[in-house]
Amino acid sequence: xxxxxxxxxxxxxxxxxxxxxxxxxxxxxxxxxxxxxxxxxxxxxxxxxxxxxxxxxxxxxxxxxxxxxxxxxxxxxxxxxxxxxxxxxxxxxxxxxxxxxxxxxxxxxxxxxxxxxxxxxxxxxxxxxxxxxxxxxxxxxxxxxxxxxxxxxxxxxxxxxxxxxxxxxxxxxxxxxxxxxxxxxxxxxxxxxxxxxxxxxxxxxxxxxxxxxxxxxxxxxxxxxxxxxxxxxxxxxxxxxxxxxxxxxxxxxxxxxxxxxxxxxxxxxxx
Ligand SMILES: O=C(O)CCC(=O)C(=O)O
Numbered sequence: 108x109x110x111x112x113x114x115x116x117x118x119x120x121x122x123x124x125x126x127x128x129x130x131x132x133x134x135x136x137x138x139x140x141x142x143x144x145x146x147x148x149x150x151x152x153x154x155x156x157x158x159x160x161x162x163x164x165x166x167x168x169x170x171x172x173x174x175x176x177x178x179x180x181x182x183x184x185x186x187x188x189x190x191x192x193x194x195x196x197x198x199x200x201x202x203x204x205x206x207x208x209x210x211x212x213x214x215x216x217x218x219x220x221x222x223x224x225x226x227x228x229x230x231x232x233x234x235x236x237x238x239x240x241x242x243x244x245x246x247x248x249x250x251x252x253x254x255x256x257x258x259x260x261x262x263x264x265x266x267x268x269x270x271x272x273x274x275x276x277x278x279x280x281x282x283x284x285x286x287x288x289x290x291x292x293x294x295x296x297x298x299x300x301x302x303x304x305x306x307x308x309x310x311x312x313x314x315x316x317x318x319x320x321x322x323x324x325x326x327x328x329x330x331x332x333x334x335x336x337x338x339x340x341x342x343x344x345x346x347x348x349x350x351x352x353x354x355x356x357x358x359x360x361x362x363x364x365x366x367x368x369x370x371x372x373x374x375x376x377x378x
Contacts, residue, residue, distance in 0.1 A: 111185045118186055118226075122249030122297030123281075126289040129178040129230060135288035139232040139311060141169045142198075149354055155264075158354075159198040161366035163313075164333055166358045168350045170196060171333070173230065174315050180336045182292060183226050187319045190337030192344060194218075194225070194330065195369055196315040199264055201240050201304035206262045208240065208303050210270035214316075215295035216255055217269065219326030223249075225295040225318050231285035232311040239310040240302045242291065243280035248298040262303075271298065331365040 117124045130138075145153040145167060152158050153167075164171040173179065174193045183191060201207045215223055235241035258268035275298055283291045293299060304310045320339040324330055332344040339346075347365060350358045 121246040122294040123244045125283050125291035126285050129290050130288040132287050164196050165362040166354045171349050175335045183317045190320040192318050192332035193335045194316045194318050194332040199312045201310040203307050206303050209264050209301040211275045211300040213296045221323040221325045227293050228290050228315045230290040230313045235285040237282050239306040240304040242283040242301045245279045245298040249294040249296040330369050
């Protein structure tokens with residue numbers, strides 16, 4: 108009880124909480140191996156431009172499994188309630204010694220949701236360190252809404268290369284270092300960014316976007332979401348179906364339809 112109260116207090120004050128251990132390093136290594144086997148077997152589909160970018164939980168059973176682990180959803184349920192949807196869960200992968208980065212941004216400014224009841228769980232499947240380009244958060248920044256501009260910088264991992272129009276004091280950033288199997292939770296409006304990976308290993312993170320079932324989408328068209336905990340008595344989002352196997356044809360067709368709708372929302376108003 109005390110731990111949950113402390114988690115909520117830290118989340119409310121800072122807009123993030125870390126590190127939370129959700130599995131052993133050995134278990135994280137098995138999920139990483141499953142990911143890398145799929146990347147090798149299906150290189151045209153299991154890459155950061157296609158199925159790893161949007162709803163990998165629809166085609167990769169192990170991603171669906173991670174999104175339902177009680178160790179992951181218990182802390183989220185303490186913040187959002189017992190009935191949870193996963194609204195997408197993109198992988199953010201930076202290859203070793205590459206220039207990919209993430210500019211300073213707030214998530215919720217371009218997702219078309221009503222209100223701010225959203226929590227991202229970022230789960231490390233490899234070491235997230237300052238050297239590998241871990242996420243960086245500005246504590247307490249979730250209480251502001253900042254305009255963003257699209258840059259479409261090809262090195263930026265964000266959909267539109269969007270960035271906040273204000274300068275962020277780099278010294279204010281907290282480095283969110285995580286061991287494989289640990290996660291951070293962040294508020295959808297906390298300022299966050301990450302530098303390139305200058306380490307010798309890949310930096311692999313799975314970012315699960317959790318929302319309570321009563322959340323509504325108010326802009327950009329109807330998106331789909333996966334019920335991962337509790338019941339959905341509202342049905343505000345189109346339902347996703349858990350994968351039936353590894354990248355089956357039926358699941359791929361389902362993925363295409365659903366990811367297309369989310370892409371339309373994410374690019375809404377983008378020049
Ligand atoms: O993985 C990163 O470096 C950035 C991830 C991010 O922006 C997010 O999860 O909202």
